[in-house]
Amino acid sequence: MNKPEKPQPPAAPEIERIQTAQAAWTQQLHAPHIAARGEWKTFTTQAMHWPVKALYTPVDLAATGFDYLRDVGFPGEFPYTRGISPNGNRATLWTMAQVTGFGRGEEWSKRARYMLDQGLQGLILEHxxxxxxxxxxxxxxxxxxxxxxxxxxxxxxxxEHAFDLPFDKLKYLMSVCNAPQPVNLAMIIAALEKKGVDPGQFxxxxxxxxxxxxxxxxxxxxxPAHGLRIATDCFEYIVRHHPNWQPISIIAxxxxxxxANPVQEIAFSTTIALAYLDAMLARGFDVDTIAPYFHYVINVDMDFFEGICKLRAFRKVWARLMKERYGASRPEAMKLRYMSSPSTTSLTLQQPLNNIGRLAIMATACALGGAGETMTTPLHDEAHALPADEAIRVGAAIQHIVAHETGVADTVDPLAGSYYVETLTRHMEDEAMVEIDRIIAMGGALKAIENGYFQRALxxxxxxxxxxxxTGERKLVGVNHLVLAEEKKEIEIWRLDDDMEDRQVRKVRELKARRDNAAVAHALEQVREAARSGANLVPACLAAVKVYATHGELCDAxxxxxxxxxxxxxxxxx
Amino acid sequence: MPQRPIRVLLAKLGLDTHTVGVTVIAHALRDAGMEVIFTGLKQTPEMVANTAIQEDVDVVGVSSLSAGHMRNLPRLAKLLQEKGGGDKLLVAGGVIPEQDAPAIRAAGYAHIFTMGADTREIITFIQDWHARQETTAP
Structure with missing residues (x-):
């Protein structure tokens, strides 16, 4: 006769069983090991200085109140922790870009033509x-x-000279000219008009x-308050007249x-975005229309997990701000769009070949955390000289090696669920939200700039x-660790081409003598009037650049x- | 009698807006007990020389990370001398190529701290100079 089985006590929840087992492991194995062998340093994350434990387990995640559906969810869905695309990099890889120093003066057009002939469709115009x-x-x-x-x-x-370009090939132009933005925007619009470019196809x-x-x-x-107004004028002008253009990038x-440490980087850059967003909302736009225009550029530095978790937390924080604080309802308004890049901060002048290793590690972190729409790689010997062909080739190759040889981009957000990664992501998100609340409480990013809060924190x-x-607390190879005694530390500085400067000076002076100066004076007064009245500055600047008022004259007005x-x-x- | 702390003016000239280096130096010198005044950005040699005289500083440190050093640094040294500030310690730091260093030193800069110089080395340099001034003072 079979004895009836003794009723089993209900099993303890899994987390308690792990806790019990972990306590035993700590007592029997881990603590004695530390007592006997010690630890060779105090372990912290590099930028945040947060303690890093020897081990992360489900117990750590449970302590954060981790909830998979709420905290991580699915790719392409709120809160976008796992990325804004439902299929990661499997439909297309990120766009592999290279931002290089881009020549000067008339050379720009020549170089731009060359790059367009190489099949590039986009260019960056730096001044x-x-x-x-x-x-x-x-x-x-x-x-x-x-x-x-x-x-x-x-x-x-x-x-007009620089845009002597095949606009059938050029589809995208990024321009960096922040303080005089309405003048720069007006000049580009006027030049495109002169070249007969259809602004809808570009x-x-x-x-x-x-x-x-x-x-x-x-x-x-x-x-700063005038700076914000000027930026908002340009933002508004583009949204109203060229809604297919991109009116803003937040360059974290x-x-x-x-x-900036990762928490500051997330908090400062998102509150800066909120300042522009608030200014646009005050002009009658709604968040679902404006939020999708925001675009970020985000660096990843050498601390691998800080970098990965920053990208994951960044997406989540932006989505939460848009949905929870601003009431956005369109998914497009909650998705963080960005270009990622390895940072130059940890690249060293000493032993420059080591930087190739650093760049590969940071590019891998970008891919693991989510490369965004585009990734760009700096050059390993940027500090030494003008970009050399070899450095440009290696910079591009690094991205291809990461994308094609490592498999890190084959599955979506592959580190999700890691006890450490999820704990750190959540901690970063929480701390960024606290900092964001602090900045909003002091009146937002504009006030934080006016009173110097951001600047002092940095x-x-x-x-x-x-x-x-x-002090050697942080080791940087070639700088304070494995230093080569005899290393030559010569830095090349680009030598002035005085002829080029003289030519440019002559050119602007001749223009000032030749143009209709009464029309210029009138147009400049219209710009002053727009500045005083609060009217959008872009139309007044557009009228002025067309009668050849100069950049400096408009900025002076x-x-x-x-x-x-x-x-x-x-x-x-x- | 309590000594007045060493007063240092840190300056940026022209359109060079790289401030990480000068910020680190400012914090380090303050931590070492010095009084630090920062000129702000986009200064001309005239503006810096005037500030140095008005603020009665002991030391003027110029941070230079652009190609304008050969134009601006000697001019600042000359203006300081003309305005009666020739007794001040004048130092420079940043990215100054080796081939330009002799001309900068000849213009009156006691030392050029290149990028990556240890802040403790800079503090010691200033303190040693100051101590020599005390002992040679009439």
Whole structure:
């Protein structure tokens, strides 16, 4: 006779069984090992300085209140932790781009033609410092800088020459000229008109990112509130007149090299986006129309898991802000669109070949965290000289190696469910939300810029990160670890081509003598009037550039009304 | 009598807007007990020389990461001397190619700290100079 089976007590929930087992493991194995062998350093994440435990298990995830459907979900669905595409990189790989220093002056057109002949459809138009800071080439203040960091743009005439391009091949142009954005936008629109380009068959992408310039890059002209108004004018003009164009990029990748840690990077850049969004909403637009226009550029630095978890948390934070705080209902309004890039912050001047290894690791992290629509790779020897062909080839090859040889992009968000990755992603999201609330409570990004909060926070991080290198707490190979004693540290600086500068100065002076100066004076007064009245600045700038008012004159007209930005130590964070 | 702390003016000239280096130096010098004044960006040599005189600083440090150093740095040194600030310690830092260094030093810069210089080295350099001034003061 079979004895009836003894009724079993109900099994403890799995998490309790793991907890019990883990406690036993800690006591019997792990703690004695540490007692006997010690640990060779204090383990923290690199930028956040968060403690890193020896082991992550389901217990850690449970402690965060982890809920798969709420916290992670499915690709292509809110909260987009696993990416905004339902099929990851399996329909198409990310676009592999290379942003390289792009020549100067008249050379731009020649180089652009060459790149279009190589099958590229998109180009980036970078300007020199006089242009991005709102000066003409003949301004004595800026002698020596003309055409150095990009194309000198003094008048419509310069763009008419530069746009001597096959526009049947060129489909996308990104322009970076933040502080004088309405002038730059007007010049490009006027030049496209002159070339007979159909604006519906072409995408102009303006970065229009003045607020980040105040926090770290420094190419500002007017006080921040006027900067925001100018950016909003350009945003609005594009949405109304060229809705297929791209009116804004949030370059978080400028905050990261200024040493923003991942939480700051997410919080500062999203609240900066919210400042532009709020300004557009105040002009009568709705969030479902405007939010899809936002585009980000995001760097990944050397801490592999911080980088991966930052991308995952970033997508989730943006989706939550749009849905929960702004009431967006269209999925397109909640999806974080971005270009990813390995950071140059950890690339070293010393032993430059080591940077190829670093770039490969960071590009792998980008792919694992979600490369976005596009990935770009910096060059491993950027610090030494102008980009060499070899460095450009290696930079491109790194992305192909990651995409085709490693398999990391074959399945969607492959690290999801990792106890460590999910714990860190969640922690980053929580901390970013706390920081976002703090910034909103102080009045938002504009106030945080005006009172110097962002700038001081970045200054502290810059100092702390430098100390970590000087004390050896952070090891950087070639800098404070495995240093080669005899290494030559010569840096090549691009030497001025004085002829080029003289030619550009002559060109703008001749223009000023030749054009209808009464019409220019009238047009500049209209720009001042628009600046005073609050009317959109773009139409007034458009009228002025067409009578060949110069870039510097237009920026001066706005200086007359807005004044200029002069931060002190407190508000510059130095 | 309590000594007044060493006063340092940190300056950026022209359109060079790279501020990470100068920010790190400012924090390090303050941590070492010095008073640090930052000029802000987009300064001319004239503006920096005037600030140095008005603020009665002991040290002027110029951060330069653009190609404008050969134009701006000697001019600042000359203006300082003309305005009676020739007794100040003048140093430069940033990206200054080796072939330009002799001309910068000849213009009156006591030292050029290249990129990656240790902040402790910079602090010591300033403190040693200051100590020498104290002992040689009348």
């Amino acid at each position: 020199d410092l006089p242009t991005t800071n709102g000066y003409d080439s003949d301004n004595p203040l800026i002698a020596g800088e003309v055409g150095r960091a990009g194309m000198a743009l003094d008048s419509l005439e310069d763009l 995408v102009l992408h303006i970065v229009n990112g003045i607020l980040i310039e105040y926090t770290c890059v420094g190419r500002y002209i007017y006080p 990748a400028q905050l990261q090299p200024a040493r 200054g502290h991080e810059q100092y702390a990160r430098n100390r970590a290198l000087e 706005m200086r007359d009304v807005f004044g200029v930005h002069h931060p002190d130590s407190q508000t510059s964070g130095v």
